[in-house]
Amino acid sequence: MSVQLQAGLISAGVSTLILVLGELFLRQRARQEKKQGIQATYQKYTEPLALSSMDLFWRLREVFDTSGAGFYLQGQVHRTKFEHYKALSTLYRLAVVLGWIRALRRELFFLPGASKKTLKRLDDALHAFTSAFAEGGHVEVRRVASLMSLWSISASPSTEVVTQAGIRIDREQRRFLHEAQVADANQLSDDDQLRLCQTVADMLADVIECPRIAEGIVEETRHRAISCLAVREAWIYRDWQAAIGDLVLRDAQMGQRQFEVIGYKQFEAMGSNGEEEDRLWLRRLNTVIDDLDIGGDRTRDARIDQLGEIYMATARIIEALHNDDAARSRISPATMRAVEEALASSMAS
Structure with a gap:
């Protein structure tokens, strides 16, 4: 074989190898970028989910306080502005968590090739939250x-x-x-x-x-x-939860997220003079806490245990988000201590 032929074969082989390696590099880079994109999406929704879960956790902790601090949920007509605000803001905090869960699932699941495994660390906690609303077996x-x-x-x-x-x-x-x-x-x-x-x-x-x-x-x-x-019940089915989540979501005008949750001002306006269709969904969610006496007979009102399970599921969401990246977690030590205390108390009872 001539030297020129050998040189040509070597040159062709090197060119082919470069093309193959280049293609492999591009594919690996694309997979890495997709993975990073999914992780970035996950991160930009878990942060507001953590904050809204903390707001709901502290409110439900107050509701279940044995001193009776959650009295403002009792009665269908709230006599004072304070009672009205506390009841409505409790409803808002429930809706907001449903909203961020809905946003997280919509954007991640709609990404081309997005893997549900990205959400595995939160799956159990989110499932417990939605199940507490929906299941009354x-x-x-x-x-x-x-x-x-x-x-x-x-x-x-x-x-x-x-x-x-x-x-x-x-x-x-x-x-x-x-x-x-x-x-x-x-x-x-x-x-x-x-x-x-x-x-x-x-x-x-x-x-x-x-x-x-x-x-x-x-x-x-x-x-x-x-x-x-005649046990009083108020189950919010999973499709209803998705509808309520969609109700409080809006397209983000700026930033990295596709969705944002409406503020309390918009929520209050929706409840008082919004479209009847929207108010219907709020009334459905409100059945969970409407005229709820936490100290009442649990065998006559299933919503007491239901809200208690929502409380524990909220604690598990916070725990899962914190443990996902404890070093950079924005969840305060005081909140984590309260979460651990609540979960330990639940396990002991």
């Missing part, structure tokens, strides 16, 4: 347990059977109330209350496979059975 189980105790049913059904019974009773009660055009079992006539109780008693006996409850016992215990059935 424990209420259905508690209702079954209360009715079984009331009617002295000695059977020991499995968890699956109790859950099934709770779902069927809840569905039957909703159908019954819808047909009677009332919102609550307490609003039914005496005859309708008795019919509902008998239907529920028969259904419960059939599901857990025990003898049916005598009509006389059902009639005698009607008032207490209605109390078990």
